[in-house]
Amino acid sequence: MTEMQTAPVLELRDVTRIHGSGVTAVHALRGVSLSVCAGELVAVMGPSGSGKSTLLNVAGGLDSVTTGAVLVEGVDLATLSASDLAAVRRRAAGYVFQDLNLIPTLTAAENVALPLELDGGSVRESRRRAVESLAAVGVEELAARYPDEMSGGQQQRVAIARALVGDRRLVLADEPTGALDSETGEAVLRLLRRRVDEGAAGVLVTHESRHAAWADRVVFLRDGTVVDSTSYSVDADAAGALS
Amino acid sequence: MAIRQGLLALLDEGPAYGYQLKAAFEERTGGTWPLNIGQVYTTLARAERDGLVAQLETDDDGRVVYEITAAGRREVAQWFHEPVRREAAPRDELAIKLAVAVTAPDVDVTSIVQTQRGETMRTLQQLTRLKRDADEDADLAWLLVLDRLIFDAEAEARWLDHCESRLARKAGEKAVRRPATGRSPRAAQGSAR
Numbered sequence: 001m002t003e004m005q006t007a008p009v010l011e012l013r014d015v016t017r018i019h020g021s022g023v024t025a026v027h028a029l030r031g032v033s034l035s036v037c038a039g040e041l042v043a044v045m046g047p048s049g050s051g052k053s054t055l056l057n058v059a060g061g062l063d064s065v066t067t068g069a070v071l072v073e074g075v076d077l078a079t080l081s082a083s084d085l086a087a088v089r090r091r092a093a094g095y096v097f098q099d100l101n102l103i104p105t106l107t108a109a110e111n112v113a114l115p116l117e118l119d120g121g122s123v124r125e126s127r128r129r130a131v132e133s134l135a136a137v138g139v140e141e142l143a144a145r146y147p148d149e150m151s152g153g154q155q156q157r158v159a160i161a162r163a164l165v166g167d168r169r170l171v172l173a174d175e176p177t178g179a180l181d182s183e184t185g186e187a188v189l190r191l192l193r194r195r196v197d198e199g200a201a202g203v204l205v206t207h208e209s210r211h212a213a214w215a216d217r218v219v220f221l222r223d224g225t226v227v228d229s230t231s232y233s234v235d236a237d238a239a240g241a242l243s
Numbered sequence: 244m245a246i247r248q249g250l251l252a253l254l255d256e257g258p259a260y261g262y263q264l265k266a267a268f269e270e271r272t273g274g275t276w277p278l279n280i281g282q283v284y285t286t287l288a289r290a291e292r293d294g295l296v297a298q299l300e301t302d303d304d305g306r307v308v309y310e311i312t313a314a315g316r317r318e319v320a321q322w323f324h325e326p327v328r329r330e331a332a333p334r335d336e337l338a339i340k341l342a343v344a345v346t347a348p349d350v351d352v353t354s355i356v357q358t359q360r361g362e363t364m365r366t367l368q369q370l371t372r373l374k375r376d377a378d379e380d381a382d383l384a385w386l387l388v389l390d391r392l393i394f395d396a397e398a399e400a401r402w403l404d405h406c407e408s409r410l411a412r413k414a415g416e417k418a419v420r421r422p423a424t425g426r427s428p429r430a431a432q433g434s435a436r
Binding site: 047190193208209210212213214215218220222227228230 | 357360361363364365367368370371375393394396397400401404408411
């Protein structure tokens with residue numbers, strides 16, 4: 001455990017991301033540094049336009065940095081070829097987005113198996129692992145259903161199963177509780193938390209402090225800069241919260 | 244706090260002596276509001292004076308067992324039936340602190356907001372940790388209490404975010420207005436509209 005916590009799975013080093021150029025340039029991130037270790041869930045909070053989603057996108061290799069570096073398991077994403085980067089996205093990182101992104105013409109099991117199949121896994125083995133992953137989030141019985149045959153909460157669980165399938169060491173979640181009711185949203189956070197407790201590194205982007213409270217550390221962004229950060233210490237007297 | 248009604252509701256489930264009531268109250272609420280035994284007996288004595296409970300017997304160990312009366316049952320039923328009224332404007336140290344700070348010269352209000360938000364966030368994390376460790380079935384009553392505390396803390400955090408945005412917007416407006424005397428291009432642009 002100690003060893004797990006010392007080697008960051010994700011590392012952002014002085015990352016700047018500028019969209020556009022000249023007078024229309026938008027500084028989405030300005031010199032952000034962040035490390036996330038295995039077994040650690042970090043929440044990123046901030047108002048709209050503070051750079052939260054950009055941070056998540058560069059962390060997962062979905063967007064590139066303007067300056068600075070993003071390392072996933074010690075590998076600088078900027079040094080990878082397009083196909084190697086795609087492989088990192090499929091194998092190392094799992095994504096859960098607010099708008100689900102399930103493919104409507106595929107069943108739940110097919111959606112979850114897709115990244116494994118794209119990665120060259122056999123259809124049979126990929127499906128087996130997909131059903132395993134669906135079972136892990138408690139929706140095995142939805143395997144044969146299509147997204148439009150599921151509730152929002154069920155779809156989100158399937159999206160999480162897809163993010164967690166295989167041996168993903170990094171889970172990136174952007175407002176994963178979206179428009180879910182508070183209890184279903186909490187179930188989604190419990191799943192994310194459990195996966196992190198089992199050894200993944202997690203980043204959770206949210207504007208709700210109640211959700212961020214599931215994280216070990218909370219980072220506040222404003223105008224692309226980290227303005228504040230709080231950690232939960234297991235040594236803290238939990239009863240103190242009640243005094 | 245509704246200790247009297249809480250104890251009466253527990254007595255409505257069956258006769259009990261003071262220590263049993265104290266233990267049951269704390270178990271249901273997860274020890275969030277610990278009672279001292281003196282407080283329990285004072286409350287029972289007043290309820291007895293008001294005809295809501297009666298002494299039933301003294302057990303072998305000399306403990307007085309209380310039972311609820313018909314009037315006590317009516318008070319419990321009424322308590323469950325009526326909504327709890329919010330205090331009109333309870334004194335709130337944080338609101339007072341920010342209201343004074345924002346009008347005082349040379350106080351960094353943004354820093355006060357950030358410090359407080361860190362504290363509120365830590366409280367939320369601690370409460371969430373307690374929730375994670377609780378048993379969903381065995382600790383249902385305690386989980387409801389925790390949720391209440393979590394939603395309260397969340398409301399404070401949201402209010403602090405709101406204050407921070409409002410302060411940032413005000414600071415932005417001031418920054419635009421200030422150079423207006425020197426005819427800044429942005430101010431001129433604004434007045435041209």
